[in-house]
Amino acid sequence: MTLDDLPTPALVLDLGVLRRNLxxxxxxxxxxxxxxxxxxxxxxxxxxxxxxxAPGGGPITVSTLAExxxxxxxxxxxxxxxxxxxAKLDAVAALNAQGARVKVITDDAEAxxxxxxxxxxxxxxxxxxxxHRGGVDPAETLxxxxxLGLRFxxxxxxxxxxxxxxxxxxMAAIAETERAAVVAAADALRAAGLAPGIVSMGSSxxxxxxxxxxxxxxxxxxxxxxxxxxxxxxxxxxEGEIAVSVLASVIxxxxxxxxxxxxxxxxxxSKDRSTAATPRDDGFGLVLDLDGRRSFGHAVLERAYQxxxxxxxxxxxxxxxxxxxxxxxxxxxxxxxxxxxxxxxSREVVxxxxxxxxx
Amino acid sequence: MTLDDLPTPALVLDLGVLRRNLxxxxxxxxxxxxxxxxxxxxxxxxxxxxxxxAPGGGPITVSTLAExxxxxxxxxxxxxxxxxxxAKLDAVAALNAQGARVKVITDDAEAxxxxxxxxxxxxxxxxxxxxHRGGVDPAETLxxxxxLGLRFxxxxxxxxxxxxxxxxxxMAAIAETERAAVVAAADALRAAGLAPGIVSMGSSxxxxxxxxxxxxxxxxxxxxxxxxxxxxxxxxxxEGEIAVSVLASVIxxxxxxxxxxxxxxxxxxSKDRSTAATPRDDGFGLVLDLDGRRSFGHAVLERAYQxxxxxxxxxxxxxxxxxxxxxxxxxxxxxxxxxxxxxxxSREVVxxxxxxxxx
Numbered sequence: 001m002t003l004d005d006l007p008t009p010a011l012v013l014d015l016g017v018l019r020r021n022l023x024x025x026x027x028x029x030x031x032x033x034x035x036x037x038x039x040x041x042x043x044x045x046x047x048x049x050x051x052x053x054a055p056g057g058g059p060i061t062v063s064t065l066a067e068x069x070x071x072x073x074x075x076x077x078x079x080x081x082x083x084x085x086x087a088k089l090d091a092v093a094a095l096n097a098q099g100a101r102v103k104v105i106t107d108d109a110e111a112x113x114x115x116x117x118x119x120x121x122x123x124x125x126x127x128x129x130x131x132h133r134g135g136v137d138p139a140e141t142l143x144x145x146x147x148l149g150l151r152f153x154x155x156x157x158x159x160x161x162x163x164x165x166x167x168x169x170x171m172a173a174i175a176e177t178e179r180a181a182v183v184a185a186a187d188a189l190r191a192a193g194l195a196p197g198i199v200s201m202g203s204s205x206x207x208x209x210x211x212x213x214x215x216x217x218x219x220x221x222x223x224x225x226x227x228x229x230x231x232x233x234x235x236x237x238x239e240g241e242i243a244v245s246v247l248a249s250v251i252x253x254x255x256x257x258x259x260x261x262x263x264x265x266x267x268x269x270s271k272d273r274s275t276a277a278t279p280r281d282d283g284f285g286l287v288l289d290l291d292g293r294r295s296f297g298h299a300v301l302e303r304a305y306q307x308x309x310x311x312x313x314x315x316x317x318x319x320x321x322x323x324x325x326x327x328x329x330x331x332x333x334x335x336x337x338x339x340x341x342x343x344x345x346s347r348e349v350v351x352x353x354x355x356x357x358x359x
Numbered sequence: 360m361t362l363d364d365l366p367t368p369a370l371v372l373d374l375g376v377l378r379r380n381l382x383x384x385x386x387x388x389x390x391x392x393x394x395x396x397x398x399x400x401x402x403x404x405x406x407x408x409x410x411x412x413a414p415g416g417g418p419i420t421v422s423t424l425a426e427x428x429x430x431x432x433x434x435x436x437x438x439x440x441x442x443x444x445x446a447k448l449d450a451v452a453a454l455n456a457q458g459a460r461v462k463v464i465t466d467d468a469e470a471x472x473x474x475x476x477x478x479x480x481x482x483x484x485x486x487x488x489x490x491h492r493g494g495v496d497p498a499e500t501l502x503x504x505x506x507l508g509l510r511f512x513x514x515x516x517x518x519x520x521x522x523x524x525x526x527x528x529x530m531a532a533i534a535e536t537e538r539a540a541v542v543a544a545a546d547a548l549r550a551a552g553l554a555p556g557i558v559s560m561g562s563s564x565x566x567x568x569x570x571x572x573x574x575x576x577x578x579x580x581x582x583x584x585x586x587x588x589x590x591x592x593x594x595x596x597x598e599g600e601i602a603v604s605v606l607a608s609v610i611x612x613x614x615x616x617x618x619x620x621x622x623x624x625x626x627x628x629s630k631d632r633s634t635a636a637t638p639r640d641d642g643f644g645l646v647l648d649l650d651g652r653r654s655f656g657h658a659v660l661e662r663a664y665q666x667x668x669x670x671x672x673x674x675x676x677x678x679x680x681x682x683x684x685x686x687x688x689x690x691x692x693x694x695x696x697x698x699x700x701x702x703x704x705s706r707e708v709v710x711x712x713x714x715x716x717x718x
Contacts, residue, residue, distance in 0.1 A: 007424070007447070009718055042665060063666050065366070082622060082666045083610035085679040088366070107611055111678040133667060134611045134620055160664065251442035252466055252493045261493055263441060267694055268718075271630040305519065306401060306690050307422050307441045308492055319470040320444040331665050335626055335695070338717055358697055359368055359627075 002347040003290055004322065008249040009268040011337035012324060013049075013353070014292060015344040017243040018225060022053055024238070025207065025224045032213040038079065038200065040222030041067050043331045046340065048353040050075055053225055061220045062102075065091050070356035072100040079103045079156070079200065081220065083126065083134050086114040093120035103198075105156050107136045112147035122153035124198060129181035130174075131160040141185045142192050154198030155189070157182040158220070162205040163274075168235055175206035183215035205236040228330040229286055233278035244334055245288060245324040247341070248309070250317050258313035262287075264325050266304040270332035285325040285333075287311045290347065292324055301325060361706040362649060363681065367608040368627040370696035371683060372408075372712070373651060374703040376602040377584060381412055383597070384566065384583045391572040397438065397559065399581030400426050402690045405699065407712040409434055412584055420579045421461075424450050429715035431459040438462045438515070438559065440579065442485065442493050445473040452479035462557075464515050466495045471506035481512035483557060488540035489533075490519040500544045501551050513557025514548070516541040517579070521564040522633075527594055534565035542574035564595040587689040588645055592637035603693055604651060604683040605644070606700070607668070609676050617672035621646075623684050625663040629691035644684040644692075646670045649706065651683055660684060 003012065029037045039053040042063035050071055054060045059077040062068045065088065068080055072095045080092065084104035092102050097120075106112050107126040115123045125144045128135030135157060136144055145152050159178035165171045178201050186199045201213075202220035213219065223231060226244045231237035246268050252261030264285070275282040283300035296314060303310040309325070317323075327333035334340075335357055342351040362371065388396045398412040401422035409430055413419045418436040421427045424447065427439055431454045439451065443463035451461050456479075465471050466485040474482045484503045487494030494516060495503055504511050518537035524530045537560050545558045560572075561579035572578065582590060585603045590596035605627050611620030623644070634641040642659030655673060662669040668684070676682075686692035693699075694716055701710040 007450070007718065008444075083620065083678070085367075085608045085610060085622075087608070087679055091366070106678075108678045114679075132613075133662075133664065133669065249444045249446070251444060254491075261442065263444075266629075266631070266691055270625075271632070271691065272625070273630070303492075305492065310492065319442070319465075319467045320446055320473075332625055332630065336717070358695070359366065 001349045003247055003343065003349065004347060006247055006341055006349065008247050008322065009264045010247040011334060011340050012245050012247050013340040013342050014243050015342055015350070017241050018049070018052065021225055021227055021241060021243055025221060028208045029219055035213045035216055036218040038218045038220045039225070040081065040220050041071060043222045043334065044225055045355045045357065046353050047071065047074065048351070049225060059218065061222070064359045066356050066359050068092070068095060068102050072098065072102070076100040079105065079124065081105060083107060084111065084115070084123065086111060086118070089115065089118050089121050096121065103153055107134055107144065109144050109147045112144045115151050116147060116149035119151070122151050123148050124154045124156040124200065127155055127157045127182055127185045129157040129159050129178045131158065133160055138181055138185045142189060145189055145194055152194060154196040154200060155182055155185050156200045159201070159203050159206050162203045163234065165205060165234065168209055171205045171209035171236060172211050175210035178206050179210060179213060179216055186215065204231065205234060208236055223331060226330040226334070229282045229326055229328050230274040230278065233275055233280055240294065242326045242330070244330050245292060245326050246285070246333060248323050248325055250319050250321045250323070253316060253319065255316035260311045260314040260317060262301070262309040262311050262323065262325070263307060264301070264309045265307045267306055268336050269301060269304055269309065269325065269327060270329060270336065271304060272329035272332045274328050282328060284309060285327055287314065288324040288326055290322045290324060360708045362606055362702065362708065363706060365606055365700055365708065367606050367681065368623045369606040370693060370699050371604050371606050372699035372701050373602050374701055374709070376600050377408070377411065380584055380586055380600060380602060384580060387567045388578055394572045394575055395577040397577045397579045398584070399440065399579050400430060402581045402693065403584055404714045404716065405712050406430065406433065407710070408584060418577065420581070423718045425715050425718050427451070427454055427461050431457065431461070435459040438464065438483065440464060442466060443470065443474070443482065445470060445477070448474065448477050448480050455480065462512050466493055466503065468503050468506045471503045474510050475506060475508035478510070481510050482507050483513045483515040483559065486514055486516045486541055486544045488516040488518050488537045490517065492519055497540055497544045501548060504548055504553050511553060513555040513559060514541055514544050515559045518560070518562050518565050521562045522593065524564060524593060527568055530564045530568035530595060531570050534569035537565050538569060538572060538575055545574065563590065564593060567595055582690060585689040585693070588641045588685055588687050589633040589637065592634055592639055599653065601685045601689070603689050604647060604685050605692060607682050607684055609678050609680045609682070612675060612678065614675035619670045619673040619676060621660070621668040621670050621682065621684070622666060623660070623668045624666045626665055627695050628660060628663055628668065628684060628686060629688060629695065630663060631688035631691045634687050641687060643668060644686055646673065647683040647685055649681045649683060
């Protein structure tokens with residue numbers, strides 16, 4: 001079976017690129033002795049990728065209870081990195097009763113009291129280090145940590161605003177803000193007599209570019225595994241090292257306008273337009289040849305309908321010709337597909353790996 | 360089981376609203392005696408919805424081969440409304456060998472010759488009526504139709520540019536352009552001795568607002584079944600009659616800023632921003648109460664991360680409180696979920712209906 005034989009659209013994962021991306025992050029974290037990498041499976045949602053990214057059943061992060069269940073047998077040490085609700089504790093406790101050690105996060109004193117009263121699930125306090133998404137103001141960390149009582153396991157932050165950085169200096173500065181915020185919060189807790197066993201930070205850009213991780217016990221990152229056009233434009237992912245792409249067929253031609261219609265539209269690519277705000281706007285995706293090379297210059301999906309993508313500027317190719325399209329945001333594009341067709345530098349499909357989508 | 364008991368995020372379908380939307384379209388088409396409605400299942404992707412929208416196994420339209428397979432037993436008369444590639448003919452022919460009558464579309468003379476040579480699948484010629492997405496220039500219709508030989512079954516157009524209309528007068532005018540283009544193409548084929556058995560047009564806005572459908576044999580439409588915020592803003596869907604919504608929980612609070620974090624982010628809602636260009640920008644979705652009412656004024660998802668949605672302006676509600684979020688684009692939002700939790704005007708879940716996602 002080769003890519004030539006696959007029905008389209010389909011999701012392609014290049015194993016060699018994946019391995020290089022994993023090695024890049026391992027090397028970045030290895031600069032900081034004593035700091036663990038807790039890979040985030042939100043992007044890959046896949047056991048075979050977890051085996052490579054978190055070998056030996058190492059600690060992982062998950063973004064859904066579906067991922068937690070799918071990976072609990074094999075990767076028991078998990079942080080479910082989206083603010084918990086009391087109603088979700090039963091699902092987490094059920095996994096832990098079977099031997100997993102899924103920890104949750106909260107930034108809310110009332111939810112923390114519910115976690116303490118429930119008594120079955122350990123939790124980290126999420127601290128806001130400047131993104132202003134989830135996370136308590138650092139000054140309130142102690143109140144939430146105390147509300148967790150015996151279930152308090154550590155603190156957690158995420159500098160999602162690193163995605164607004166536009167230079168490696170900015171990334172390093174945001175990483176330092178992230179580190180300093182969570183370490184200061186940890187120190188304040190220790191001064192109050194609490195012991196945060198885990199001091200966790202991370203996003204792919206800050207994990208790669210932090211100059212020091214002093215005081216941090218672990219770093220979380222996910223999108224680095226695959227990379228995408230947005231991470232390329234941020235300068236945090238090497239050019240041309242995007243591990244996932246969408247295999248597509250030409251389904252229409254407008255040669256006079258340099259346009260091809262592809263069967264990769266909004267459902268296959270997502271409507272993510274994160275490169276719109278970067279120096280090189282890649283539309284809804286960058287068109288590659290069937291071997292994954294950038295043979296068409298800056299040919300992009302200009303428009304994305306439900307099942308149609310409009311690619312331009314493209315040379316004339318016959319209906320049925322196959323191409324690949326690199327995604328703006330690999331987390332969202334991959335989520336449209338139930339499985340990866342794995343290649344390793346050629347068109348041969350060497351494996352098919354399942355994903356766990358949904359919740 | 361009620362909505363209070365469901366894990367979040369989850370997809371909710373209100374049966375009463377669905378029935379009213381279906382009746383609205385049936386009434387619109389009934390104004391045109393002799394014109395059939397061929398509902399498009401691209402939005403619903405669901406057998407139970409097909410039973411209501413195309414009762415008695417009536418003709419349907421599909422957007423993927425997965426939908427074609429899922430619905431062939433029950434709805435054998437299908438048009439697969441995305442330009443075919445020769446490699447996909449085997450899958451269509453296999454369904455037809457089992458009793459289905461799936462027809463395909465093409466706008467390409469070379470593909471048409473491949474369809475004729477294959478000899479197993481009937482096809483319609485897709486004509487461009489002004490959207491400039493798929494479809495031949497009307498002047499080239501005859502060449503593609505002749506290339507289909509004995510497999511020629513009719514002609515097909517889609518005025519997707521109706522989505523750029525901003526008044527009912529504009530919708531009616533675009534509908535007339537769509538009708539006139541495909542009827543003129545049909546007439547030209549008849550003058551050349553061909554017999555287009557099917558003359559098919561449609562989009563929800565033009566199906567609802569066409570003043571005449573003379574010369575048309577059937578109309579296709581899909582999004583009307585559920586409606587969405589964009590269709591509301593186009594004026595083609597009644598306000599408050601959106602049949603699908605995402606059930607979400609509060610996972611974080613910033614009461615000083617009027618902000619709630621919800622567990623409905625970019626994966627659950629999609630990153631569709633089609634209301635950005637309409638009079639009322641609904642962000643990534645409009646926040647409803649748990650009963651589906653617009654109790655929070657113009658509270659919208661301002662930002663959508665993978666699993667987090669930032670809702671504002673919102674009253675303070677506790678972590679764990681449940682809400683619903685109406686989608687910008689129901690086709691894309693529904694595609695994130697494997698099933699519908701069906702309600703009928705209350706919080707009671709009266710059924711669970713499966714969707715067929717993917718390709």
